[in-house]
Amino acid sequence: MPNELLSKALLELHELQQRGNIFKSEDFSGKNLTYLKKAGYLQSIIRGWYHQSYPAQNDGDTTTWYAGYWEFVSKYLENRFNGEYSLNPEASLLLHTKSSIIPKQVVVITKKGALGKVELVHGTSLFIYPEKKSFPQEVTTLNGLNVMSLEASLCKVGKLFYQKNQNEIEIALSMIKDVSSILHVLLNRERMDDATSRICGALKFVGREADAMRIKKNYETATFKQVSLVNPFLTSEPILSPSRERNPYALRLQVMWRKYRLTVMEVLEEYDLVEQERQKLLAEMDEKYQADAYHSLSIEGYKVTLNLIDKVTNGEWNPEKNSQDNETRNALAAKGYYLAFEAVKETIANVITEKKSMSHSLSAEHHVWYQKLFEPSIVSGLLEAHHLAGYRNHQVYLQGSKHVPFPKEAIVDAMEVYFELLEEEENPLVQAILGHHMFGFIHPYMDGNGRMARFVMNALLVSSGYSWVIIKVEDRNEYMQCLEEASVDGDIESFARFLLGEVAKSSISHKENNN
Incomplete structure (x- = not known):
């Protein structure tokens, strides 16, 4: 296909996108629809209706369809039934x-x-x-x-x-x-x-x-009929506590936390986890950094070598003097992870030495961690500075997931409730498990949410006397499936078992290293 023809078709698509990402056949002039379909920029929904796509998108990738799902339902029904x-x-x-x-x-x-x-x-x-x-x-x-x-x-x-x-x-x-x-x-x-x-x-x-x-x-x-008051539910107690809260997003987080904590507490009874000396756990973090960085970045799709991580850690990574240390996405991610890891370690140290509340410190310092995570990309010009301003200002969709994170206008209030729930929770392992899941569920940032969720989990673990957990890239599929079950199916049990199993293994390793 001549580039000129595709270029004109893309220009028309760009203009149409000002009104959304769902299109009808008659929206396109000439053969533009054919060119865009062939190039992979449009995917068919039903006859005569299309959603935006990308050439590199796999056939089974649901991301762009889920992003346009409700827009299609709205436009299709209005078109067919004229509001009736x-x-x-x-x-x-x-x-x-x-x-x-x-x-x-x-x-x-x-x-x-x-x-x-x-x-x-x-x-x-x-x-x-x-x-x-x-x-x-x-x-x-x-x-x-x-x-x-x-x-x-x-x-x-x-x-x-x-x-x-x-x-x-x-x-x-x-x-x-x-x-x-x-x-x-x-x-x-x-x-x-x-x-x-x-x-x-x-x-x-x-x-x-x-x-x-x-x-x-x-x-x-x-x-003139009698009404009986019968409990319509299958449980004997409500999940939500009486509240003046009317925001459905805040209410959803509250009901999820109170329901999920019961499941986590039940699973927790199967594990004999003992708190360790916090200062030793803090000192152990440096030993865990290399493996943690490798696996956490690999889970997110970065191609990072242990050699690159070593160079970043030792201060030997210098893209200005060494052409091999070019400012690639992978290298910048590795540098950002190191800076964020150090910031997390500093937060944990302050909480332990000054006997602070970790949930309170998380509320105050999580933006600092995020800033460090992407600081190299900002300095290099790969990202614009406004990306560090705070929470996301666009809707995000998760690849392959039926869960759609909260809209941008709900994020600030949702995060406020999130930290309140963390503060109210008395069990540190429940804090760590639900703190991880809820952070990813809200998805407050445009990028880096998985890494941030694992930082939150580990900060809560170490500051409470449990060893830093490394989720391995080899376990990525199980890890992501457990998260999907918690977010979509309303079942936290698999995720709780997965993480508690990792906490148990990490604790055994810590004991062996300190004997």
Whole structure:
């Protein structure tokens, strides 16, 4: 293909991208669509619809599809139904509570049309069905999509959803300050007896008995039917504590932490881990640096040799005088890792000697670690200085993961809650495991989140009397799968077992070296 033709096609693509990353065939003029598809800049979703891609992207890579997933759903449904649709109660509620997971299927209710399933790419789909007589009344717009209101969603989801998604129901209830809006939905519909019982039972379960009784009495007065308050969940205690918090992102972190810590504590009972002398663990860090740098950088895809790490450590890496020490991405990453490692070590030393709180020190100093991690890339001109300004100011998507990190506007508040949860946690091993996972879950920076999460974990471990853990690149697949299960499936057990196993091995090695 002549470069001139592709260049013109890319110019048109660039102009279209000002409106998003999902396109229809008719958006392109001439043969530009053909050129862009052939070059790998566009991938087909369904006939006539495309999402942005990259030539180097593998066929099974879901990153660009997940990045454009909700944009496609919004544009496709609007184009096909001209606004006369709504997502079903389950999908609506998950969007209201800011679920971070890309669903395999979205169910859509329409005012007209036929029942049908639309197969998309990478195992995703839309299931569409008409409800001409009972189309949802309480429809609102959220992120460009027609959804049922939060209150209507709570009233319409069924018994199984309550049982399987207790996290989401508790978050949704916490977002509603005044239950008048729930009453309005319940009294504006027929046959809402079961829904009223579920909601009243759920409100009582989470400690809002006065609200439960208000709905019960009003509903009974209006309908002349008795309402029983039955716990709709499969557990006997709520996950969230009573709070004035209304931010769904903050609520999600709280519910995750309180749910996950119970699992970690159960797994922890299987391990006999004893705290070691902290000063010895601190002194041992220098011995672990080379292997830690090699494996941590390799996990992130950098090609770093032990020789390069030695040169950086000994101050022999000098790209100005030695042409072989050129300012490559790998070399700059190695230098940045060394500077960050030294900063982490200094933080740990201060916490140990001055008997400070590590969670408090993390809140104050994690930006310093991040700055050191990318300082060489800034100095070299590879990155612009604004990258060190703080948390990310763009949305990020994780390669191969169904988890979508929080949007940029939620990061500051999310990190504030994150450090509050760290501070409140009494068990240092729970701190380390959930501190690692939650940091990656929030993904506060544009890059370096994996390295930062492992630094956080190890800072919490060493300052509490446990040996520095090196996660080996050979274990990368298991490590990443455990993280995915925790982020997407809501199951922290595998990740807890993986990390506690590494802590146990590291502790044994420490004891052998000090005998």
